Amino acid sequence: xxxxxxxxxxxxxxxxxxxxxxxxxxxxxxxxxxxxxxxxxxxxxxxxxxxxxxxxxxxxxxxxxxxxxxxxxxxxxxxxxxxxxxxxxxxxxxxxxxxxxxxxxxxxxxxxxxxxxxxxxxxxxxxxxxxxxxxxx
Amino acid sequence: xxxxxxxxxxxxxxxxxxxxxxxxxxxxxxxxxxxxxxxxxxxxxxxxxxxxxxxxxxxxxxxxxxxxxxxxxxxxxxxxxxxxxxxxxxxxxxxxxxxxxxxxxxxxxxxxxxxxxxxxxxxxxxxxxxxxxxxxxxxxxxxxxxxxxxxxxxxxxxxxxxxxxxxxxxxxxxxxxxxxxxxxxxxxxxxxxxxxxxxxxxxxxxxxxxxxxxxxxxxxxxxxxxxxxxxxxxxxxxxxxxxxxxxxxxxxxxxxxxxxxxxxxxxxxxxxxxxxxxxxxxxxxxxxxxxxxxxxxxxxxxxxxxxxxxxxxxxxxxxxxxxxxxxxxxxxxxxxxxxxxxxxxxxxxxxxxxxxxxxxxxxxxxxxxxxxxxxxxxxxxxxxxxxxxxxxxxx
Numbered sequence: 001x002x003x004x005x006x007x008x009x010x011x012x013x014x015x016x017x018x019x020x021x022x023x024x025x026x027x028x029x030x031x032x033x034x035x036x037x038x039x040x041x042x043x044x045x046x047x048x049x050x051x052x053x054x055x056x057x058x059x060x061x062x063x064x065x066x067x068x069x070x071x072x073x074x075x076x077x078x079x080x081x082x083x084x085x086x087x088x089x090x091x092x093x094x095x096x097x098x099x100x101x102x103x104x105x106x107x108x109x110x111x112x113x114x115x116x117x118x119x120x121x122x123x124x125x126x127x128x129x130x131x132x133x134x135x136x137x
Numbered sequence: 138x139x140x141x142x143x144x145x146x147x148x149x150x151x152x153x154x155x156x157x158x159x160x161x162x163x164x165x166x167x168x169x170x171x172x173x174x175x176x177x178x179x180x181x182x183x184x185x186x187x188x189x190x191x192x193x194x195x196x197x198x199x200x201x202x203x204x205x206x207x208x209x210x211x212x213x214x215x216x217x218x219x220x221x222x223x224x225x226x227x228x229x230x231x232x233x234x235x236x237x238x239x240x241x242x243x244x245x246x247x248x249x250x251x252x253x254x255x256x257x258x259x260x261x262x263x264x265x266x267x268x269x270x271x272x273x274x275x276x277x278x279x280x281x282x283x284x285x286x287x288x289x290x291x292x293x294x295x296x297x298x299x300x301x302x303x304x305x306x307x308x309x310x311x312x313x314x315x316x317x318x319x320x321x322x323x324x325x326x327x328x329x330x331x332x333x334x335x336x337x338x339x340x341x342x343x344x345x346x347x348x349x350x351x352x353x354x355x356x357x358x359x360x361x362x363x364x365x366x367x368x369x370x371x372x373x374x375x376x377x378x379x380x381x382x383x384x385x386x387x388x389x390x391x392x393x394x395x396x397x398x399x400x401x402x403x404x405x406x407x408x409x410x411x412x413x414x415x416x417x418x419x420x421x422x423x424x425x426x427x428x429x430x431x432x433x434x435x436x437x438x439x440x441x442x443x444x445x446x447x448x449x450x451x452x453x454x455x456x457x458x459x460x461x462x463x464x465x466x467x468x469x470x471x472x473x474x475x476x477x478x479x480x481x482x483x484x485x486x487x488x489x490x491x492x493x494x495x496x497x498x499x500x501x502x503x504x505x506x507x508x509x510x511x512x513x514x515x516x517x518x519x520x521x522x523x524x525x526x527x528x529x530x531x532x
Contacts, residue, residue, distance in 0.1 A: 006283065007278065007282050007283055008283065009278070009279045009280075009282075009283045010278035010279050010282075011279060012279060015279065041277075041279070041280050041392065041395070066298065066399075067294040067295065067297050067298035067301075067399060068294065068297060069290050069293035069294050069296075069297055069345040069346050069347075069348070070345065070346040071285060071287075071289070071290050071293075071344075071345045072342075072343045072344065072345065072346065073342055073343065073344050073350075074268055074287070074289055074344050074345075074350075075268075075285060075287065076268060076269050076272035076285065076287050077265060077268075077269050078285075079285035082285065085285060087284060087285060087286060087290045087293075087294065087345070088294075089294060089393075089394045089399070097394050097395060098280075098394060099280060099281050099284055099286060099392075099393070099394035100284055101284050101285070107346075112297065112298060112301040123283075127283075129283060129284070
């Protein structure tokens with residue numbers, strides 16, 4: 001069977017710095033300069049105080065698994081060859097949430113609230129995806 | 138403060154069976170459902186002055202036709218003031234009903250026709266093509282799709298976290314499917330009507346841990362319609378009006394990962410608003426028509442509305458409290474898990490079933506003496522939670 005290419009992120013123009021960052025293996029998130037809250041995914045205005053005074057900062061890349069699953073069947077076509085693969089919601093140290101994959105792991109050993117850290121996977125010349133791997137004890 | 142309690146009443150319902158009907162067009166479902174609802178209400182069709190069709194996922198062309206008045210013409214209606222699409226996925230019926238009641242309350246409408254149809258089984262690609270299509274429905278193409286997210290995986294995330302926090306077992310989650318099937322066995326409009334066991338659910342193919350194939354809905358064709366009028370007028374029109382007593386809603390996210398609590402969503406807030414408005418509590422409810430689509434959402438809706446303490450629902454579904462004859466019958470049409478998933482029709486179907494139950498016309502499924510029903514709806518990737526309280530009297 002022909003496996004179609006994985007879908008590139010459909011980038012909103014104000015989120016461009018995030019994807020420029022991952023290409024350089026940096027996990028950039030936004031921070032509101034007025035209310036000082038961290039923001040992800042990137043917004044046009046702070047979702048907390050509505051300020052447009054937003055800066056980009058590099059996240060620590062550390063976080064915990066809020067929830068995860070191991071996809072074993074019925075994946076979308078571009079992901080069929082990856083099964084089983086792990087999808088997880090990560091809560092970064094900065095408090096923001098991000099959907100990603102857990103890689104470099106044995107799926108049977110994963111647990112909710114487990115510590116993970118960012119790692120980067122190059123898709124193509126334009127896009128590098130931030131993924132996460134368990135922190136070795 | 139605004140209060141929709143006792144302002145509107147459902148006086149007519151119409152529904153076509155859920156299934157695979159390649160030879161029937163969506164507009165046929167729509168006309169048939171609407172005609173049944175009008176006849177059920179016993180009104181002259183020319184008394185309908187407002188129509189709220191709901192968009193269909195299977196066809197942009199059909200949705201556009203409905204948005205621009207095809208149903209008005211097909212039914213030959215002469216006195217329609219407004220025909221306006223209401224579309225928020227699985228919560229479309231909740232929102233339509235609340236808007237209908239608001240228009241009726243202020244005298245801007247006399248009889249509102251709500252109508253929904255889908256052709257998810259035979260009107261669009263199935264198999265892997267269907268999986269691929271739904272992988273992009275309601276999901277962020279920037280923040281989720283590139284990671285292989287799909288409806289099974291996002292539901293598995295909620296299920297995994299919920300089971301982790303509450304200790305609910307796989308067997309208890311599977312029991313939701315069994316509970317719904319027991320009701321569907323008695324529903325001639327349901328697609329899956331053969332008895333289902335916990336073992337069958339537990340041994341079905343793993344989709345995304347801990348979600349298995351038989352914990353997943355399947356897509357079908359179908360539809361339904363309702364006529365809503367003012368509570369003041371309703372008793373003069375029909376013998377058994379079903380009154381809208383309370384409604385509540387809460388939008389909590391668009392991108393699934395941004396939901397602050399995927400083990401709760403907005404159902405507690407929606408339920409609180411609806412019960413407060415109705416002046417009732419969960420203990421007053423005779424039948425809980427809780428939106429399923431997957432077991433986790435039915436469990437969460439049931440708990441967050443207050444039918445039991447958090448973490449106790451699984452055991453209730455397992456030991457039969459929600460089954461026919463149980464102390465709080467739940468999702469008595471079989472839900473999307475057994476009656477079948479017809480898109481926004483999931484919650485439409487539960488409203489229609491609520492009306493049947495409150496009129497005492499649910500046949501074998503009838504909950505004896507049912508006076509009050511609670512119904513929930515939610516759209517997209519469970520982005521909003523809606524609760525509606527209905528009764529055959531205004532308490």
